Amino acid sequence: MPHECDACGETFNTLSRLRLHDCPADEPDDPDPSSSFDAFLDSISDTLSANMQQRSSERRKRGLEAASDALKTTLEEAAQGGVDAAFGLIGRYERELREYHDREDYDTYRGILWAFYEPVAAALDENATREGWDFLVDLIDAYPRENTVEEPLVSPVIENAVGRHVIRTRLEDGVAAIPAESLVYLGSFWESMGDVSGEESLTYGWGIGHPDHSAVDHLRDIVTEELFWVHGALSHTFYADQHAAADLLEALLTDERIDYEDRYTLASVLGTVDDNSPPQIPRYWDLREEVDYHFEFDEAVRSRLRETIEAEGFHRRLGGDWTFSDMKI
Structure with missing residues (x-):
């Protein structure tokens, strides 16, 4: 006895074939391949994000379990204020990070690093706000950066x-x-760059225009050696002084020492700045909430930089009605 599909009218000799057939009625009227693909990418992104959050949570839990009671106690003391307590906290934090790092137990090392990162950074910031630059100078002197090999493991929270x-x-x-x-x-x-300490130092860009230290010269000197650190610091130069930052970016985009593709990478910072999202560095510190700061492009600066982008031909890989946001990579 034939079995007819109520939706499409096709007939089948068995119920199994009826249940398994690809019924046209199950398909959307106007399938949009791009939207299906976008949904697929979103599902992958959501899965990866959930997995990363789970791993991060497990890592922090491992760090809290491995950390000594002394570290937890000094954190509580430092949170209540006091320079001595803050130095005691940093000393204990460094010792315990070093212990697991030198053992090559990197999972536990990272667990302790991230489990205590935010509260340690907050404790240092509270002391710096109260005591001023002298507190930070003493901290830097106590944990100096000699080179990448001998870099203190607490450098990121100090930065x-x-x-x-x-x-x-x-x-x-x-x-x-x-x-x-x-x-x-x-x-x-x-x-x-590539380590946490390299990322935390990107606030260097806020020093653009300093009368006694040329951030512009430093960034131009190292751009061919560490492109991505310069790229990261560039966004901060715009938040600090977009006119000076535009001068610097134009100089970099027309610098023939720099490979053309690398210059496009530098130009892509405009997409980051233009979307008006707050910088992620310093970690656990929201620029908008802490100091009520909001960035807006000066239209004269925007127009000038568009002209530079077009003069260098970077716009050719963008759409006809391109914006800075299209340059994000």
């Missing part, structure tokens, strides 16, 4: 506190009030 200080100082008192030593310190981590 985090220094970066917050640099930004606050510039916005409240102007670029000249930023301690030049803070820029020298942050600018020394460009060789660590």
Whole structure:
């Protein structure tokens, strides 16, 4: 006895074939391949994000379990304030990170690093806000960066506190009030790009225009050696002073020492800046909430940079009605 599909009218000799057939009625009227693919990509992204969050949570849990009671106690003491307590916290944090790092137990090392990163950075920032630059100078002197091999493992949280200080100082008192030593310190981590310490030092860009330390010269000097650190610092130069940043970017985009593709990579920073999302560095510190800062492009600067992009031919790989957002990579 034939079996008819109620939806499409096709007949089958068995119920199994009826159930398994590809019924046209099950397909959307106007299938959109791009939307299906987008949904597929979204599902992958969601899965990866969930997996990463799970791994991050497990790593932090491992770090909390491995950390000594002494580290947890010194964190509580430092959170209540006091320079001595803050130095005690950093000393204990460094020792425990070093212990697992030297054992090559990198999972536990990273677990402790991230489990305590935010509260340690907050404790340092509170002391720096209360005590001023002198507190940070003493911290840098106690944990100096000699080179990439001998870099203290607590460097990222110190850079985090220094970066917050640099930004606050510039916005409240102007670029000249930023301690030049803070820029020298942050600018020394460009060789660590790819590590947390390299990322935390990107606030170096807030020093553009400093009368006693030329961030522009430093960025131009190292661009062919560490493109991505310069790219990361560039976004911060725009947040600090978009006119000076535009001068710097134009100089880089017309610098024939730099490979053409690398120059396009540098130009892509405009997409990051133009989407008006707050910078992710310093970690665990929201520029908008902390200092009520919002970036807006000056239209004259925007127009000038569009002309430079077109003069260098970068617009040819974009659509006809292109915007800076189209340049994000």
